[in-house]
Amino acid sequence: MRKRGRAIYTNYLGKETVFRKDFVGWLKHVAKPLFGDSFVAPDPFPDDGPLEFEIQGVPTDQEPHDSARYDYNFTSLNLYSYDLWNNAFNPFTLPEFLINAAEPPSNVQIFNESRHALSRADTARQFHRYLGGNQPTEQFTIVITTFDRDEMLNSTLKSFHKIAYLNKIVVVWCNEKRSPPRNWPQIQVPIEFVSAPDSLNSRFIPFDNIKTEAVLSLDDDIVLSHEMVLFSFRVWRENRDQLVGLVHRSTKYSAGHPVYEPNGACQFSLILPTSAFLHKTYLEAYTYQMDPSVREHVDATMNCEDIAMNFLIAHLTKKPPIKTTLYRDFK
Template identity: 40%
Template sequence: FSNCSPLKSLRIFVHPFDHPFAQALSEHPAATEDAQKACLFISFTNTETPDYPPSWNSLSEPGMNHVLVNLNGEISITPKGKEMIVQAHFQKGAFRSNMDLSLSPDVDSFDNTTWQTRPSIMILKRLNDYVLVVDFLDAHDSKIPQIQCFDDCFTSLLSSSYCLLPPSRTFHTRLLSALRAACIPVVLSTTQPLPFQDLLDWRLASFRFAPSMIPCIPEMLEELDKEDVLELRRRGKVFLARIDDAQALSKSLVAALFERVQISLELFPEVKSNLIVPNGENTNTTFTSPRIQSRTGKYKYTSNNLYSRVRWNSGRDLAYSPRSLHDAPPMPGDAAMYEGTRENIIGPIRLGLTRDAEQFTVIILAYNRDEGVKNIIDTLRDCPHLNKVLIVWGNLERRPNGAWPEIHVPVEFILAERDSLLSRFVPYHRIETDAVVSMDDDAGLGQQELIFAFRMWRENRDRIVGFAERLHRINKGQVYYERIFTCQYSMVLTSFAIFHKEFLYEFTYNQHPSILEHIDANFNCEDIAMNFLISHLTRRPPLKILKKESKRNGSKKGLSVRPDHETKRSECIRLFAQIYGYNPLL
């Protein structure tokens, strides 16, 4: 890896090859078409005698800085130099755990409709408790039934709870089939390499036993609680999403290379904000309040150390290095006592003794209710901890009208690229804080309630913290969206809520395309989708803050008054749960 500098972002050069995985890698953000700028070179083969590219001997030793991907699961290749090998099967003793990767690279391109054929994790009892998935049927005394599997046997495994997988040349094909069928893998080998096993903790999604333990396995697995079974299946869905298709596998492979060579990927791209001014007037330039920016990009190097395994195993996007992380730990309780840790904690208005002082950005999605937005801005005047107000203007036919209030912080207007509810969850480059307060243009608020919610969020950065709660309810075997004002809730509406900026990146780059398409087609449910995403990634419920008084800002009522509003939102919950393979709401 001598050609790679840790002070630059990772760059890969992908040699052309006619295969979906090669195409996906060539489209990865780290890929470059200029071989002179690359520090790693990826080439492909489907024969036992690879055609080595010209760059093979360009460095001091053959194969140095090269990754050779074997797309043919029927053969096994061995290194001829210093190259890293990626393939499904290695000869006995040939796998180098610090160099090679054992997985199936022969996968298809991402299919936006695949979720329609995948099972839910929720059917606890299946027709078969156990099945032994083998290349060739074999007479044996075990009571465990056998299924012969040469290729993808996904359909055959749908009726089984546990898939016992002995090692063989087709092991990774059978592993993919088991995960796709939500059948918990039981690996019958103590040495069989698993995909990205130094990054994915396969103990969370599978079992591993020696072959001699086969007679005992059924009795051992019968002791599992239902919660454990469902969590194993859920985590199996997360791990499958790392290797299921060419696009997912390309992200995982490049992220694994980044871990190996200790060279960071590029930071998550922020969306450039198209700033506009009301009716051509330049307003709010006299702000005087001191502003604190979050330390964007500070996790570029620690993301592959402190936080890497959590990101890999929770399902977060791997294509980029994170700009900010919701799970960055607080400092010890006496941090305010010591030089070097106390300077940014102690201030005129304390927010706690274990984190530096910070502020929040208010984002208001607006369309026609100018006066309502002006009322919100007026209410925010002199609000402590406020960094900036961003108004995402969704009306592409006109600009905001009239004079707008000037307050102690900047008020900026961003023209949305299109009229979409998704515009409220875009990671705009003008957002300079970790804390994001999402508001509708008819939100009613009090400053003290907002400040209290901000304090609660600082202690619960992995949750949506807000005021308007909703519940998904089960009735006669069907899921419904309801407004029940009791102590029960599983969602907090983003019409007035606080969440971490990291989730804007995840929503934009990691949310399933079918969900985004459904939101645009129905102009509804973007807040449900955000609740789904955060609960899926963190396994934490939202946090409701009780409002002392109900306020409105004078705006007319919005989308929620439509007669079919709750019906459509019930449909969203059902659809999103089908796409995720389960309902992550807690």
């Protein structure tokens, strides 16, 4: 108790400048109206100006915008809370995003004619409002890990042209022997290359380039339809602390030995993070908080990073991953 009391005094009350920052943060938390609309995400349906649509009801011409940061509510962080509380008790060094701080998607907006809405919506804008679940707006970042498959990478990048709610694409370039190419395709969002070690752990580095809470982690050979991505993104927004993806793996015991296999019955054990949405905070947990021996094993075997991330999230949340496709197998 003395140690905790000293930590509270040192970090919150001991210095005038720190106390002022804490007081302002508390005001933001309990009295947001005093700060106007600074914490309200922009309306995805402005009254003026046309909207273009890739598919019915989904706006595709949104300007990239970062996720809102909620630094004030440090108590909602539950990643290794014991270690943070007792050893590194400093709210100003926490991850930039907190998993449960953002507002969840809204409910369906109710209109008198809502029972007929889906069958006779006059416009895509009206259809989207009936569908609900998009207030406030939010975007996601695609993180693609690649080594030396330029043609495949180019094809994958082109496939995301005009997809809705995309903030940017970050390409993790793991080939240390040559520089990333400069002739990548031009799409509606920035494509940023970052160099990283040739390690499967590199896909989970929380790069500063990622400005959104939602991260779609991909391999360079994964081809997804826009509808699959947007549906998975919607599911993730309602389950922000879970791994939400499209490719599953099953585990079982056979003759006393554990078996890991791509196909199975209706049950599945893992979701591959090579095609899954996850919160950026889990990248920080994997890279900086997880026991280093796990990452060392991944480097030694050049495998198992998918198992490590699934176990990490399950350990922190006590929740399973979520699968968003009907496919038993996925090419």
